[in-house]
Amino acid sequence: MAQMFYDDDADLSVIQGRKVAVIGYGSQGHAHALNLRDSGVDVRVGLREGSKSREKAEAEGLRVVSVADAVKESDVVMILAPDQVQRKVYADEIAPNLQKGNALFFAHGFNIRFGYIKAPEGVDVVMVAPKGPGHLVRREYVDGRGVPVLVAVEVDASGKAWDLGRAYAKGIGGLRAGGIETTFTEETETDLFGEQTVLCGGTSQLVQYGFEVLTEAGYQPEIAYFEVLHELKLIVDLMVEGGIAKQRWSISDTAEYGDYVSGPRVIDPSVKDNMKAVLSDIQDGTFAKRFIADQDAGAPEFNALREKGAQHPIEVTGKKLRGLMSWIQDNDADYVEGSA
Ligand code: NAD
Numbered sequence: 001m002a003q004m005f006y007d008d009d010a011d012l013s014v015i016q017g018r019k020v021a022v023i024g025y026g027s028q029g030h031a032h033a034l035n036l037r038d039s040g041v042d043v044r045v046g047l048r049e050g051s052k053s054r055e056k057a058e059a060e061g062l063r064v065v066s067v068a069d070a071v072k073e074s075d076v077v078m079i080l081a082p083d084q085v086q087r088k089v090y091a092d093e094i095a096p097n098l099q100k101g102n103a104l105f106f107a108h109g110f111n112i113r114f115g116y117i118k119a120p121e122g123v124d125v126v127m128v129a130p131k132g133p134g135h136l137v138r139r140e141y142v143d144g145r146g147v148p149v150l151v152a153v154e155v156d157a158s159g160k161a162w163d164l165g166r167a168y169a170k171g172i173g174g175l176r177a178g179g180i181e182t183t184f185t186e187e188t189e190t191d192l193f194g195e196q197t198v199l200c201g202g203t204s205q206l207v208q209y210g211f212e213v214l215t216e217a218g219y220q221p222e223i224a225y226f227e228v229l230h231e232l233k234l235i236v237d238l239m240v241e242g243g244i245a246k247q248r249w250s251i252s253d254t255a256e257y258g259d260y261v262s263g264p265r266v267i268d269p270s271v272k273d274n275m276k277a278v279l280s281d282i283q284d285g286t287f288a289k290r291f292i293a294d295q296d297a298g299a300p301e302f303n304a305l306r307e308k309g310a311q312h313p314i315e316v317t318g319k320k321l322r323g324l325m326s327w328i329q330d331n332d333a334d335y336v337e338g339s340a
Pocket residue numbers: 023024025026027028029046047048051052053067079080081082083085089107108129130131132133134135
């Protein structure tokens with residue numbers, strides 16, 4: 001059984017006694033900085049010169065300084081810049097200002113697992129990875145709840161890295177929902193696998209194919225949209241509440257029988273083999289190399305794929321329909337439709 005822990009298993013004063021730098025103010029950055037601040041932790045936000053996020057952070061009452069200054073004046077540094085820029089920010093502005101006794105924190109193990117960042121001796125390397133989008137990490141905290149977190153220690157130079165990691169996890173509200181002990185390797189490989197095969201990649205492709213098959217057969221795109229995209233949330237909510245079994249309990253017997261006989265026809269054993277191939281590319285670093293090489297070249301492949309995805313007919317139909325559904329609220333003021 002995985003090692004789990006909750007609010008009572010962590011001492012908030014451990015992180016309240018440190019100075020924390022949150023580097024980046026995006027999805028995770030704003031949530032960590034604001035939740036820690038509201039938990040009584042001494043936080044500053046480190047941003048690059050001219051960052052568009054500066055105003056937003058300052059409007060929330062946070063102090064914003066350069067990345068180098070944030071690291072200099074802190075002893076805990078949480079890196080929440082995008083994974084593909086972390087190694088440059090680290091080399092240029094973080095590493096020169098790190099000291100023995102400091103702790104380097106991550107919300108995803110990518111750069112440590114694939115060797116893009118190597119922390120100096122005497123520095124704790126810790127991960128607190130919320131298992132949910134940053135905007136939920138903030139929203140849940142404000143509502144008195146939390147998003148579950150994974151906690152890992154790669155280097156325990158101080159001998160107290162676990163206490164510090166648990167305290168940080170409590171500070172962002174994660175231990176209200178629960179923390180699970182893991183390793184950088186396990187978190188990185190399973191996170192990449194989950195998002196590529198099931199949560200993001202698998203689901204996006206499944207929904208697009210479903211929409212294509214229905215509309216190519218002459219059905220109305222609006223009907224197709226409801227059947228293969230909109231209702232997905234209702235089904236997933238049931239799964240989260242009570243597993244696949246609760247979902248099957250709630251649907252009609254017709255739907256449940258169709259689930260058993262047609263699900264395995266669509267997602268056949270070859271899909272499992274494909275998943276294994278994806279996992280192997282993650283484990284041996286092939287995916288990381290491809291992602292970073294493309295990013296270093298200015299992200300031509302990434303941008304082309306993003307553009308192509310945004311032009312899929314389901315997006316056009318969806319945009320029109322969501323405009324008519326007053327009960328669907330977009331709570332994220334920063335989100336611009338059509339941007340990934
Ligand atoms: P993001 O793209 O939303 O935000 C990144 C932030 O970094 C932006 O505010 C940007 O201004 C800043 N930034 C960019 N370049 C910078 C630079 N050179 N110097 C300083 N700051 C810079 O990123 P994110 O999705 O929050 O991801 C941050 C980390 O959290 C990643 O390691 C990611 O894997 C992890 N993570 C993200 C989520 C999520 O919900 N998005 C969930 C779990 C873990």
